[in-house]
Amino acid sequence: MTTPTLDNFWMPFTPNRAFKAKPKLLTSAKDMHYTDVDGRQILDATAGLWCVNAGHGRAKITEAIQKQAAIMDFAPTFNMAHPLAFEFAHKLAGIMPGDLKKIFYTNSGSESADTALKIALAYQRTRGHASKTRLIGRERAYHGTGFGGISVGGIVRNRMYFGSLLTGVDHLPHTHDPELNAFSKGIPEHGADLADTLERLVALHDASTIAAVIVEPVAGSTGVLVPPKGYLQRLRSLCDKHDILLIFDEVITGFGRLGAAFGADYFGVTPDILCMAKGITNACVPMGAVAVSNRIYDTFMQTADAPIELFHGYTYSGHPLACAAGIATLEVYAEEDLFNRANTMAPYWQEAVHALRDAPHVIDIRNLGLIGGIELESRPGAPTARALEVFDRCFDKGLLIRVTGDIIALSPPLILEKAHIDQMVETIRAALKETA
Ligand SMILES: Cc1ncc(COP(=O)(O)O)c(C=O)c1O
Known part of the structure; x- marks a missing residue:
C-alpha cells in the first residue's frame, strides 16, 4: 500500500x-x-x-451495523425515534448499577461529560434549587474536550489555551500520592481523607451553591490514578450529607475494564449520574450515553416548566447504526x-x-x-x-x-x-x- x-x-x-x-x-x-x-x-x-x-473486527458487531445500514440509515430522535434506540436503552439499563435506569444518548465521551453536567444543573433548577450551580471537578481529571469537560478537568494544557472556561468551578485534589502509595498493587491503602476536601469547599461556598461533583472512578488518561481505599465511599457519603449530585465519568472504566460492568459495581459506590462512551459500541460506531437515576428523571417529568423537559440533545443521539452496534456489543460481552x-x-x-x-x-x-x-x-x-x-x-x-x-x-x-x-x-x- x-x-x-x-x-x-x-x-x-x-x-x-x-x-x-x-x-x-x-x-x-x-x-x-x-x-x-x-x-x-x-x-x-x-x-x-x-x-x-x-477486541477488533468482531463479526457480530460489524454485521449488525451493515444490516441496520441497509434497513434504515438514519432517523431523528427529536420528537420521534426508532425501535432500536428504545431496545438498546432498555438493555443498557439492565446492566447499569443501582437505579440508573434512564439513558440519554450522546456521540462521545466529551459529549457525555458535558451532558451530565448540564443535566445536573438543570435538575437542581427544576427541583427548585436554582442557587446550586457550582461544579466540582478534580485535579488531573480528564472529562474530554468540551468546555464543560475541560472546566472540571484538571490538565493544564487542555485548559490554558481556551480562555476563562466555565465559571463557578472548583477542584478536589487528585488522589495520587507517590510518597504514601508508590508501587501499590491494586487499590492503594492510604489517602481516603483526600475526599474530605469537599467539606472544605462546602465550608467555603456553602452546599446551597454546589450542584455536583464529577470524578472518574479511576483516572485513566492522566496516568492511571487509582483512588485510595474508601475514597469513593467517602465522597458518596459527603455528597449525600450535603445534597450534592455525584457523577461518575466511566468512559474508560465502563464495560468491563475493571472486571465488573462499571467502576461503580467494582467499588460498590453508585453515583447519581454515570457517563459512558468508548466500549459502549466496542468503538465500531461513535457513541456515548449518560445514565441517570430514576429520581432525577422523575423530577424532570413531574416538575419541568415546559413541554420539553430538557433542552439538550444531538442530531445523532441514538443513531440507528450506533444502537445496532451497541446491542450487538452487549451480546458479545455477555456471551463471552x-x-x-x-x-x-x-x-x-x-x-x-x-x-x-x-x-x-x-x-x-x-x-x-x-x-x-x-x-x-x-x-x-x-x-x-x-x-x-x-x-x-x-x-x-x-x-x-x-x-x-x-x-x-x-x-x-x-x-x-x-x-x-x-x-x-x-x-x-x-x-x-x-x-x-
Ligand atoms: C474519563 C473520560 N471522559 C471523557 C473522555 C472523552 O471521550 P471522547 O474522546 O470520546 O470525547 C475520555 C477519553 O479518553 C475519558 O477518558
Whole structure:
C-alpha cells in the first residue's frame, strides 16, 4: 500500500510536525492486533484508545451495523425515534448499577461529560434549587474536550489555551500520592481523607451553591490514578450529607475494564449520574450515553416548566447504526463473559505489570482490573520525551502502547491471553533498556 499524502489531516492530540517525519499508519485490525501500512502485526495494548474492549473486527458487531445500514440509515430522535434506540436503552439499563435506569444518548465521551453536567444543573433548577450551580471537578481529571469537560478537568494544557472556561468551578485534589502509595498493587491503602476536601469547599461556598461533583472512578488518561481505599465511599457519603449530585465519568472504566460492568459495581459506590462512551459500541460506531437515576428523571417529568423537559440533545443521539452496534456489543460481552474474564486475568496482569519495577527509568507502577500505568522518570528539561521514545521503540517492535506525559498507560482488549501479556511486558522492558 502506498503512503497517502499527509498534508491535509490536522491530527488531534498529536505532535503533527513530528508525526510527518515518522508516520504510523494502521490499515486493518483483528482480535488483539493491528496491521500497519507495511504489513507488520502490531499487538494492541491499548484497545485502540481504551475502547475496543471485545477486541477488533468482531463479526457480530460489524454485521449488525451493515444490516441496520441497509434497513434504515438514519432517523431523528427529536420528537420521534426508532425501535432500536428504545431496545438498546432498555438493555443498557439492565446492566447499569443501582437505579440508573434512564439513558440519554450522546456521540462521545466529551459529549457525555458535558451532558451530565448540564443535566445536573438543570435538575437542581427544576427541583427548585436554582442557587446550586457550582461544579466540582478534580485535579488531573480528564472529562474530554468540551468546555464543560475541560472546566472540571484538571490538565493544564487542555485548559490554558481556551480562555476563562466555565465559571463557578472548583477542584478536589487528585488522589495520587507517590510518597504514601508508590508501587501499590491494586487499590492503594492510604489517602481516603483526600475526599474530605469537599467539606472544605462546602465550608467555603456553602452546599446551597454546589450542584455536583464529577470524578472518574479511576483516572485513566492522566496516568492511571487509582483512588485510595474508601475514597469513593467517602465522597458518596459527603455528597449525600450535603445534597450534592455525584457523577461518575466511566468512559474508560465502563464495560468491563475493571472486571465488573462499571467502576461503580467494582467499588460498590453508585453515583447519581454515570457517563459512558468508548466500549459502549466496542468503538465500531461513535457513541456515548449518560445514565441517570430514576429520581432525577422523575423530577424532570413531574416538575419541568415546559413541554420539553430538557433542552439538550444531538442530531445523532441514538443513531440507528450506533444502537445496532451497541446491542450487538452487549451480546458479545455477555456471551463471552468478558467482564468476568477481565477479572480472571487481572491477578496475572498485576504481577506481570509490576515485574517491570526493576526496569530502567521506572519510578512507579499502578494497576486495577485490566489497566496498568508505568510511570517513568522524566528527562531533565524534557518532560514526555522519554515516554515518547518508548512509544516509538515499542511500535517498531510491534506493540501499540499509549503514553500520557511520562507515563505508559495500558488497557488491552479484554480477550487477551497470558502470552499477550508476557509479550507486552517483555517488549516494554526491551524498549526501556534501549532508551537512554
Ligand atoms: C474519563 C473520560 N471522559 C471523557 C473522555 C472523552 O471521550 P471522547 O474522546 O470520546 O470525547 C475520555 C477519553 O479518553 C475519558 O477518558
